[in-house]
Amino acid sequence: MGLAEQQEQLGVVVRRFAEIAPQGWARLVGSWEATPDESGDVTLNWITTAVVHGGDRWLYGQVGYDEPLYDAVARLNDLSAEEGPDRRWTTLELLVDPDGTIKVELGYDEPKRSQGILDEQSHGRFERYLDTWVAEHGAVPTTPAPQA
Structure with a gap:
């Protein structure tokens, strides 16, 4: 259990x-963003987006809601709480590249979006992610678009 189980669950989330x-x-x-209630059940506020090879340009948009992904992230949050309530993360930032590179950042401060705070960190940077x-x-992909 512990860290190994959390790493395995992170793999489930990424996949x-x-x-x-x-x-x-x-x-x-x-x-x-994870907000637990009094019983320990967690509610997630999420933004899931993708940069996509659009042939002659990059495209960017929201990835639709997916219950298995939601459940996998909620399970990851529950696993973090098993090591104590102060170890339960409140924010999870995840970047995934097709080559398998992942970057994870966990936060423990009060979530902002869930509280209606839509500042640069909680929301604005996602609106401008394509610009980043x-x-x-570069504006134009340098490799051919993947084939179906």
Whole structure:
């Protein structure tokens, strides 16, 4: 149990996120805020997006709600709480690239989006993520679009 189980569950989250992503995705960007109730059940506020190879340009948009992904993230949050209530994360930031590279950031402060605070950190950066991607990778993909 413990960290090994959490790492295994993170793998479940990453795999499910990739399974529901649109074809040709170049990066998946996920942000989840977790708010537990008195009984310990968690409610998630999420933003799940993808940068997609659009042939002559990059595309960006929301990845639809998926109950198995939601449940996998909620399970990951529950596992973090098993080590004590102060170890339960309140925010999970996840970047996934097709080559298997992942970046995870956990936060323990009060979630913002869930409280109606839509500042740069909690919301604005996702609205402008395509601009960030284009600044780093150029406006036009340099490799051919993936085939179906």
